[in-house]
Amino acid sequence: MDNRIIRKLSDEEQKELIRLLVKEITVNHFDPEKDRDPAGVGAFKAKIRTRWYAVNISLYANDLFSGISENSVKSSHLKSIGSGGWARTSNQVVNSHLLYH
Numbered sequence: 001m002d003n004r005i006i007r008k009l010s011d012e013e014q015k016e017l018i019r020l021l022v023k024e025i026t027v028n029h030f031d032p033e034k035d036r037d038p039a040g041v042g043a044f045k046a047k048i049r050t051r052w053y054a055v056n057i058s059l060y061a062n063d064l065f066s067g068i069s070e071n072s073v074k075s076s077h078l079k080s081i082g083s084g085g086w087a088r089t090s091n092q093v094v095n096s097h098l099l100y101h
Helices: 003-008 011-021 062-071
Strands: 022-029 043-048 051-059
Touching: 011 022
Parallel strands: none
Antiparallel strands: 022 051, 043 051
16 A cells, blocks of 8 residues: 555544454564464564564455565564653553553
8 A cells, every 4th residue: 555645544544444454463472592483474573672572463354465564574663663661552541651660
């Protein structure tokens, strides 16, 4: 999907688009020395700060996006977004509280 089109949508329309595309996201702790790399469309591993996670993104139309996940470089962009002690969600109550004390 072209980013120029998505940027023209309002915030609410962008949220609705994500709700229509994403069926489920699962995140589990991952030990690169013990666990096998995640496999399949939408599955990848990511290092966030000092910990590793296995991530599986299930879409309602996985077959439409299989080429994207196979050809893309998977990495964590969390180093450039937000601050180290905060998590960002669409839930404003959660965003206003520290997760780690």
